[in-house]
Amino acid sequence: MYNPHSQALLVDHFFNKPKLDIHFQTRLATNLSAIRDRFVRLYGEREDLDDHLGRLIDVMSKAYESRDKALKKSDFQRERNPDWFLSEQIAGMMFYVDRFCGDLPMLRKKLDYFEELGINLLHIMPVLESPEGRSDGGYAVSDYRKVDAKFGTMEDVQGLARDLHRKGMYLMFDMVINHTSEDHEWAKKAKAGDKTYQDYYYCYDSRNIPDQFEQSLPQVFPDTAPGNFTYHEDMRKWVMTVFNNYQWDLNYTNPTVLIEMIDVLLFIANQGIDIIRLDALAFMWKRVGTDSQNLEEAHILVQIMKACMQVVAPGTIFLAEAIVAPHHIVRYFGNGRSVSNECDIAYNATLMTLLWDTVATKSNKLLTNSLHQIPKKPEGTTWLNYIRCHDDIGLGYEDHHAQQVGYDGRAHRSFLTDFLTGKIDWSFSRGMPFMEDKSNGTARISGSLASLAGLERAIQENDEYARELAIRRIILLHSIIISYGGIPLLYSGDEVAALNDYSFQSHKDHKSDNRWVHRPKMNWEEAKLRHEEGTAENRVFHATKVLLAIRKQSPEFADQNNCYLVDAHNDHLLGYMRQNDSGKTFVIANLNDHPERIYFDLMIQLGFDMRAGVRDKVRDKTIDFSNYELKLEPYEFYWIKQQ
DSSP states (O other), rough: OOOHHHHHHHHHHHHHHHHOHHHHHHHHHHHHHHHHHHHHHHTTOOTHHHHHHHHHHHHHHHHHHHHHHHHHHHHHHHSSSSGGGGTTTOOOOEEEEHHTTTHHHHHHHHHHHHHHHHHHHHHEOOOOOOOOOSSSTTOOOSSSEETTTTTHHHHHHHHHHHHHHHOOEEEEEEESSSSEEEEEEEHHHHHOOHHHHHHHEEEEESSSSHHHHHTTTTSSSTTTSSSSEEEEETEEEEEOOSTTTTTTETTTTTTHHHHHHHHHHHHHHHOOOOOEETTTGGGGGTTTTSSSSHHHHHHHHHHHHHHHHHHOOOTTEEEEEOSOHHHHHTTTTOOOOSSSSSSSEEEHHHHEEEEEEEHHHHHOHHHHHHHTTSSOTTTTTTEEEEESSSSSSSOOOOOOHHTTTOHHHHHHHHHHHHHHHHTTTTOOOOOEEEEETTTEEEEEEOOOHHHTTTTHHHHTTTTTTHHHHHHHHHHHHHHHHSSSEEEEEEEEEEGOEEEOOOGGGGOOOTTTOOOGGOOOOHHHHHGGGGGGTTSHHHHHHHHHHHHHHHHHOGGGGGSSSSSSEEOSSSSTEEEEEETTTTEEEEEEESSSSSOOOEEEEHHHHOOOTTTTTTTTTTTTEOOOOOOOOEOOOTOEEEEEHHH
């Protein structure tokens, strides 16, 4: 739509200046009206609005001029294939570089490991410079343009991206956009009394406004970082620190901060990054009287960032790190109908949480009821499906969804906490409570996949049958995230059934944060057991490798909003269909530790020609329905296609 204000900005910017190529000009002209409209919604009262927009255009122009030709070529190709990241060919793994292999140069030598498994998307956890001992695992950034020396250099990031692209692989990079380290240059200048940089943060002379905020702000880390403000004697001000007292929240009510962050995002994209993970984006806008999460202004900020990325580097897309209620998560895809105008990918935190519910209850009730009620996401977007990640597991289902299936939401959450932390004597799970709320007996959960799934207890008790069931659970959970709608993302170590690592308790920087129990260093000697038949490492690695390979041979596993839950008339069975023009696959999984059955008539209802027969893609064999039923052993699953 023609906008005279945007047209005037374009004329003012480009008149008597060297012209950028037609691709940049077209993208800028296409997006500038939307960018300006959103600036007006956030900053419309400011007289210097167009001055800020002019600076933003300069930032985009310079970023485009410095973008590598190979990346511009990739942008051009992805514009013609905008659904590239929806492909069934993509599968990822996330990891801390230092705990996986040491540093970035060594990581470049480990790419054959990912190829062996079938992984082609690497999500490296934060590698930007952060203070030793006050880094929050890299989420307290002190320099957005410098890689921490322990990992290598920014040139190593560029080299890794080039290596991956040559192999047809992709790189995801973490960006912390809600806050900086107190050691960041901006914060240091604020501490020194520079009013310009104090306005980059929420700084207050007294407790008056902070106390107003505290009335409605929840606490993220109540045990280790209570409250949301920290007093700094050197500048005699209170600073908003929602996460840890060394992480200063950025003040996006100041448009200069937004432009600075867009400049940083474009710089990161220009290193060859395919996907940028936007950390804690739900927290970006604060308002007294609210919980300052998921506010409309936070969405507008992301929309501006997205539009600027589309102008400069349309081949780089966004992942939303928004671990919030299901109806809030979907909003971070934006309000576009066919494409995202915010994030292209979002963590499927609802599926993750509810998979752990199925582990504890052996029932699909809460999972299927909740998934049925998640709003449909826009076409051209996708989920990131995961069993666990570097963070804790929050039991964030909706209480009214629990009530609909006969659970008391609060009591059920308490049960799950007790089960997953092994407080119930018959529980096989060996998690640890994180940020425990003793008033209601609930907590978030730390623990590795294998330990939560029962392998640790089975080994300790030398119980071979329990070990067998634990391995089956692990493989079943991998099967679900690999076959469900979205991109599967494994957490490093889960592919070889790594157990909890309790050594964090003796580490000075980790002992106060038990999430490090599921962030073990990769034991490459134990990883060699993936080639030794019968070991847990071998069984999990091999099964995961097979499932990933089958996924890549199944076009119906591309995410085109084509995943449909199927009622198998049995609470212990989870079923769903993946279907498009190329064919269909019916996934059925037994969540129980006892055998369950599906029946012949269900297959007919799903449209299978049972006279021609059906085949299991996992075992590559015909399924025998001669008795008009299929028996599923404990934690067994089938990927069924027409014969």
